[in-house]
Amino acid sequence: MRRLIPIVLFAVLIYVSWFYWQEYTDAPLREKLLLSAADELTQVRVTAPGQPHPFQLTRLEDKQWVVSRDNRQILDQSARAEDFVRALTELRTDSVVNSLPDQDFTTITLSSDEYGEEELRMYAGAGGPALARISSTGDIFALQPEAVTDVLPALSFDHFRGKELLHLAxxxxxxxxxxxxxxxxxxxxxxxxxxxxxxxxxxxxxxxxxxxxxxxxxxxxxxxxxxxxxxxxxxxxxxxxxxxxxxxxxxxxxxxxxxxxxxxxxxx
Known part of the structure; x- marks a missing residue:
């Protein structure tokens, strides 16, 4: 019996350590980055580095998306816009980091009736993970690499533009x-x-x-x-x-x- 007590205590210690690790250490690695869901968003505004004007994705009453910048409107890329919005709202954190570079980041502002405006700054440098800073809290996270695959290309207005002058081969x-x-x-x-x-x-x-x-x-x-x-x-x-x-x-x-x-x- 005396031999059993240390074994039980050791097992309890292992379990408590594991539980603490799951609840308090790993939580940031698994958290949803944004509060809004894709279906709740009414507009997404993207301001890319080096670009004087942002571009917007605006949801119409028929649930279709219009992509616009200045006097240019893209009316035939609703499906691509929806894919971007869903990929954006499904982003999850991978780890906590201490700082975000002061330049070359993209500012993304999401608007919804439920949460108002959410703003994040995203940075994707060569050779490193994509980073995101939540403006309301100042928290900075590295993002899961596979999750940003469909997000990073869509941070450019040109991603939504047609590459052909006519619908003709x-x-x-x-x-x-x-x-x-x-x-x-x-x-x-x-x-x-x-x-x-x-x-x-x-x-x-x-x-x-x-x-x-x-x-x-x-x-x-x-x-x-x-x-x-x-x-x-x-x-x-x-x-x-x-x-x-x-x-x-x-x-x-x-x-x-x-x-x-x-x-x-x-x-x-």
């Missing part, structure tokens, strides 16, 4: 016709049309978005209309020109929602 284009006020400027046949269409409609590198362009104020800078023919059906891109723009040409696709690409040239 460049390989299907058999001719391109350029006109201005019903006058023919040039025409490309099957041999050249596919390659030029690829360059214009879906650039291999990331498109250069023409955020400086204003559809109303700049309509007098019309330069030409490009018609991309597929099986005899035209798909048009309107070209505007101003030598003072960062890139002199702005291409506007006809498909909704319109996309605006800047270009240094149209054809070689």
């Amino acid at each position: 460049a390989a299907s284009v058999d001719s391109i016709v350029a006109t201005r006020n019903d006058s023919l400027l040039w025409r490309l046949g099957p041999t050249e049309a596919g390659e030029v269409a690829q360059t214009i409609l879906a650039p291999a590198s990331a498109p250069s978005y023409a955020d400086h362009f204003d559809e109303i104020a700049d309509r007098d800078k019309y330069h030409a209309t490009l018609s991309f023919f597929t099986a005899g059906q035209p798909h048009t891109v309107t070209v505007f020109l101003d030598s003072l723009w960062p890139q002199p040409y702005v291409l506007v696709g006809e498909d909704f929602p319109n996309r605006f690409f800047g270009a240094d040239k149209i054809v070689e």
Whole structure:
């Protein structure tokens, strides 16, 4: 019996230590980062480092999301916005850290009727874990690496923009016709049309978005209309020109929602 008592006491000590570790030490590693749930959010505002203006995701009455920045609205990316919002609200902490870098962090503000505004600052440096600071408490956490996979790319407005000028496969284009006020400027046949269409409609590198362009104020800078023919059906891109723009040409696709690409040239 005397031998049994130390064993029992040791077992109790082990259990108490384990219980303490689970309740008081591991808790921060498993906590939900934000109070709001995805379905409760009405708006998410993201201010990225180096960007003078934030972009917003706003939930409409029909539960669809609109992504906007300044005078640009993206109306066809509700599913992608919903994926981002859900990934954001499901973030969980991985460990507690002492400080967050003073620069290169992204500020995210979430709005809901239940909790008002929640703000966090997120930092993702090369070679280290993503960090988040809760503004209301000052607490700083490292985030679980697998959880931020769907969050970090979406902290850029360009993540929600279309990468193609038209909903049209460049390989299907058999001719391109350029006109201005019903006058023919040039025409490309099957041999050249596919390659030029690829360059214009879906650039291999990331498109250069023409955020400086204003559809109303700049309509007098019309330069030409490009018609991309597929099986005899035209798909048009309107070209505007101003030598003072960062890139002199702005291409506007006809498909909704319109996309605006800047270009240094149209054809070689």
